[in-house]
Amino acid sequence: MDQSLNVFVMVAEKQNFSRAAEELHMTQPAVSQYIRSLEETMDVRLLERTNKYVRLTKAGEIVYHHAKEIVGLYGRMQHLVNDLSNEASGQLSIGASYTFGEYVLPHILARLLKDYPRIQPDVTIGNTAEIADLIMSRQLDVGIVEGRFKENRQLTTQAFAEDRMILVASADHPLTLTERDLEWKELEAQTWIIREEGSGTREAAESIFDRHSISPVRTMQFTSTQPIKEAVGAGLGISLLSEWAVQKDIRYGELVQLPVKDLPFVRQFSIVTSSQYQTKALKVFLELLLNNRELTLFREC
Incomplete structure (x- = not known):
């Protein structure tokens, strides 16, 4: 594989010639030479360089995307x-x-x-x-x-x-006092703590909303499960989460599984x-x- 592609990928990711050289165990002049050689071969400028930053040009973005794939394929070929x-x-x-x-x-x-x-x-x-x-x-x-x-x-x-999704709340949430299965319409009035778009957990929650024709009055969004558990534990709302993610929290009494008809939701x-x-x-x-x-x-x- 052309070593200049590997060097180019590293410079693009580190956004710095010195850090790239250190990572590659090369001198900075050697790194600069590889980049110049690649730019001459491509007949286009791939990087914008100043004293403060190194950034990809439009052409550089195209080369980086494909170079990343080529480097990965070459590595897999060697492993095979x-x-x-x-x-x-x-x-x-x-x-x-x-x-x-x-x-x-x-x-x-x-x-x-x-x-x-x-x-x-x-x-x-x-x-x-x-x-x-x-x-x-x-x-x-x-x-x-x-x-x-x-x-x-x-x-x-x-x-x-299988991943089983269950509804959880904090140990002192008012909903934990009921001994009956909760109705979905009463859950509609609760604050739901949910994941971001593109998340499988968000998709599961939206499937539940559609299935039971509810639209939560208020939602709060986080980009990973751990802060959702912290938010639920702090009493900010309820959430549909994977049983894998909350089993220890339930065991130690930090979260409580709410009794709801048609749950767990299995994916x-x-x-x-x-x-x-x-x-x-x-x-x-x-x-x-x-x-x-x-x-x-x-x-x-």
């Missing part, structure tokens, strides 16, 4: 060739939506590294739409997401585990990949996910 004679090892780029990435994936990785210590996981956490986009651009080897996203022939999806965790070629590291990771034993142990703990 090495896999012919070696054990599972090397970098494994994993993307996960917040619920799975924050509450389940660490336990899966602990088991993976116990059996395959030479694998080097690199984890990106984002909402479902973001992870799907990164898989599409080949910046990730695999993604684990919940909910649905736009179908694409280049993506392969496989459901592998699927799905594995998303974009290539038929899989490194040994990816194969053993997928086998661990599909085995489901770690997920069962996590839910029971």
Whole structure:
């Protein structure tokens, strides 16, 4: 692979020649030479340089997008060739939506590294739409997401585990005093703490609203699950969250599951990949996910 592409990607991401040189274990003049060479080859200026910043030009944005994909493909090619004679090892780029990435994936990785210590996981956490986009651009080897996203022939999806969504409130919320199943219309008057657009958890909440023909009087939005749990625990409102995410909070009495008809709402965790070629590291990771034993142990703990 042309080393100038790798250098260009690093400079674009660090937005600084010195930091890029340090990361690449090169001298700054060598980095500058690689960039000049690439710009001469492309016959266009790729970076705007001043004493204060380094920024991509319009042409640079196009080259960066494709260079990132080329660098990723080259790395995967090397891993596949090495896999012919070696054990599972090397970098494994994993993307996960917040619920799975924050509450389940660490336990899966602990088991993976116990059996395959030479694998080097690199984890990106984002909402479902973001992870799907990164898989599409080949910046990730695999993604684990919940909910649905736009179908694409280049993506392969496989459901592998159920995610049960439940309604939670703080331990001293007035709704926790009732011994009957709550009606959806009375929940409409509550403040709902929800996720952002593109999130699988947001999609689940909107599905519930549509199914029961309710429109919450007030909503409050956060971009990850942890601050939602803190907001609910502080009494700011109620929220529909994954059982994976709140099981410890419920066990310790910090949150309470509300009794509501037609809940839990069940959705699927799905594995998303974009290539038929899989490194040994990816194969053993997928086998661990599909085995489901770690997920069962996590839910029971």
